[in-house]
Amino acid sequence: MTEKRAQFATRLGVIATTVGSAVGLGNIWRFPYEAGVHGGGAFLLIDLFFIFVIGVPVICAEFIIGRHTGSNVRGAFKILAPGKAWGVMGYIGIAASLLILSFYSVVAGWTLEYIFQSLSGFSGVHTVEGLHNQFDSFAQSDWRPVMWTLLFLMCNYMILARGVRKGIERMSNILMPLLFLILLVFAVNSLRMPEAMRGLEFLFKPDFSKITPEVLLGGMGQAFFSLSLGLGCLITYSSYFKKETPLVKTAFTTAGLDTLVSILAGVIIFPAVFTFGQEPAAGPKLVFEVLPSIFSNLPGGMIWSTFFFILLFLASLTSTISMSEISIAYFVEEFKMSRAKATRLNIVIAMVFGSLCALSFGCMSGIKIFGFTLFNLFDFLSSNVLLPIGGMITSIFVGWVLDRAILREELGISSSRMSRLTMAVIVFCLRFVAPVCIGLVFIFGLNIF
Numbered sequence: 215m216t217e218k219r220a221q222f223a224t225r226l227g228v229i230a231t232t233v234g235s236a237v238g239l240g241n242i243w244r245f246p247y248e249a250g251v252h253g254g255g256a257f258l259l260i261d262l263f264f265i266f267v268i269g270v271p272v273i274c275a276e277f278i279i280g281r282h283t284g285s286n287v288r289g290a291f292k293i294l295a296p297g298k299a300w301g302v303m304g305y306i307g308i309a310a311s312l313l314i315l316s317f318y319s320v321v322a323g324w325t326l327e328y329i330f331q332s333l334s335g336f337s338g339v340h341t342v343e344g345l346h347n348q349f350d351s352f353a354q355s356d357w358r359p360v361m362w363t364l365l366f367l368m369c370n371y372m373i374l375a376r377g378v379r380k381g382i383e384r385m386s387n388i389l390m391p392l393l394f395l396i397l398l399v400f401a402v403n404s405l406r407m408p409e410a411m412r413g414l415e416f417l418f419k420p421d422f423s424k425i426t427p428e429v430l431l432g433g434m435g436q437a438f439f440s441l442s443l444g445l446g447c448l449i450t451y452s453s454y455f456k457k458e459t460p461l462v463k464t465a466f467t468t469a470g471l472d473t474l475v476s477i478l479a480g481v482i483i484f485p486a487v488f489t490f491g492q493e494p495a496a497g498p499k500l501v502f503e504v505l506p507s508i509f510s511n512l513p514g515g516m517i518w519s520t521f522f523f524i525l526l527f528l529a530s531l532t533s534t535i536s537m538s539e540i541s542i543a544y545f546v547e548e549f550k551m552s553r554a555k556a557t558r559l560n561i562v563i564a565m566v567f568g569s570l571c572a573l574s575f576g577c578m579s580g581i582k583i584f585g586f587t588l589f590n591l592f593d594f595l596s597s598n599v600l601l602p603i604g605g606m607i608t609s610i611f612v613g614w615v616l617d618r619a620i621l622r623e624e625l626g627i628s629s630s631r632m633s634r635l636t637m638a639v640i641v642f643c644l645r646f647v648a649p650v651c652i653g654l655v656f657i658f659g660l661n662i663f
C-alpha cells in the first residue's frame with residue numbers, strides 16, 4: 215500500500231465518477247444492439263434481474279474490498295487473503311480491463327469520426343440506405359478507424375497522466391448531468407415518431423419464448439459490463455473513497471442511474487428502428503446507423519448530432535479512464551513503477567490490440583477465432599466470460615471468506631432492524647444467489663456439458 219493515496223474530494227465526486235465509469239458505450243451503444251440481437255423485452259428482463267439481484271450486492275462486495283484495503287485489485291486480495299488462490303482475481307481483472315479497453319476504444323473512435331461526419335452534415339446523405347453505406351465504408355476502410363482508435367487512446371492518456379482527482383473527478387461532475395439531459399430530449403423526440411409504440415413494445419414486452427441460454431448469457435454479460443463489475447474497477451475506485459461514503463446507497467444509485475441511461479437509449483433507438491424500417495438485430499453498427507437517421511429528421515439535426523457525439527465521446531472517456539486505472543494502480547503499487555510509466559504501458563498495450571480490433575471490421579474481417587472476429591472475441595471473452603467469473607469469485611470471497619466484522623464496518627451496519635436486514639440480504643445474495651445464478655448461466659450458456 216502507498217502511504218498517502220488520493221481520495222475523491224466530495225460525495226458528488228464519488229457518485230459522478232462511479233456513475234461515470236458505469237455509464238458509457240455500454241449503455242448507449244452496447245445495450246440497444248445486444249437487446250436488438252437478443253429479442254428486446256426478454257433481454258431487458260434478464261439484464262434487470264442481473265443488475266439488481268446480483269449486480270448491486272456484487273458492487274457492494276467490490277466496494278467493501280476496495281475501501282477496506284485501499285489497494286489495487288491484486289494488492290487487495292493479497293492483503294485480505296495472503297498467499298491464497300483468491301489473488302487470481304487480480305489477473306482476471308487486469309486481463310479483462312485490457313481486453314475491454316482495446317475494443318472499447320475502437321467504438322469510442324467511431325464517435326470521433328461521427329463528430330466530424332455530423333459537422334459535415336453527413337456529406338449531405340439523408341437516406342437510411344445511404345447512411346448505412348457510409349458507416350460500412352468507414353468501418354471497412356483501414357486507416358481511419360485505426361487513426362481514431364489511437365487518437366482516442368491518446369486523449370485517455372492525457373487525462374490519466376494528470377492523476378486521479380484533478381482529471382477524472384472534475385470532468386465527470388460536469389459531463390454526466392449534461393449527457394442525461396440530452397438523452398431525455400432525444401427520448402421525447404423518439405416517442406413522437408409514428409412507429410413509437412412498436413419500438414416500445416419490442417423493448418418492454420418480454421416474449422418469454424425468446425429466453426434461451428444465449429439470451430441469459432448475453433443479459434448477464436451486459437449487466438456486468440454496464441456496471442463495470444467483476445474486474446476490480448470498483449475495487450480500485452472505492453479504494454479512493456472516504457470512510458464516510460455510504461456504500462449500499464452508492465451501489466443503488468450507480469445501478470439505478472446506469473439502468474436509466476440504458477433504458478433511455480433503448481427508448482431513443484427502437485422507435486426509430488421501426489419508424490425508419492431498420493433491422494433491430496443489426497449488431498454493433500446499430501446505433502451508428504440509426505442515430506444519424508434520427509438526426510437527419512430533426513430540425514437543427516446537425517447541431518444535435520455533433521453535440522451528442524461529443525458527449526458520447528466524453529462518456530466513453532470517463533469509462534476508459536476507470537478501466538485503465540485498474541492496471542495503472544496495479545503497475546504502480548505492485549511493481550513500484552512511476553504513474554507516468556504505468557500509464558504509458560497501459561496505453562501502448564491498448565493501442566496495439568485496439569488497432570487489431572479496428573482492423574477486424576476491414577482487412578482482418580476474414581480472420582476468425584472460434585467463429586468470432588477479434589473485436590467480437592474480445593467483447594465476448596471479457597463481458598460474457600471473465601467479468602461473470604470475476605463477479606463469482608468476488609461474491610464467494612466476500613460472502614463466505616471475509617470476516618463479518620469487516621462487512622459490518624464497511625457497510626456501516628448499526629443495531630437497527632433495517633440495517634441488520636440489509637446486511638442479511640446482501641450476504642444471502644453473495645453466498646447463494648450470485649454464485650448459483652452465474653454458475654447455471656455458464657453451464658447452459660456456454661454449453662459446458
Ligand code: PHE
Nearest residue numbers: 236238239240241439440442
Ligand atoms: N461500464 C462501462 C460502460 O457501460 C464499460 C466498462 C466496463 C467500464 C468495465 C469499466 C470497466 O460503458
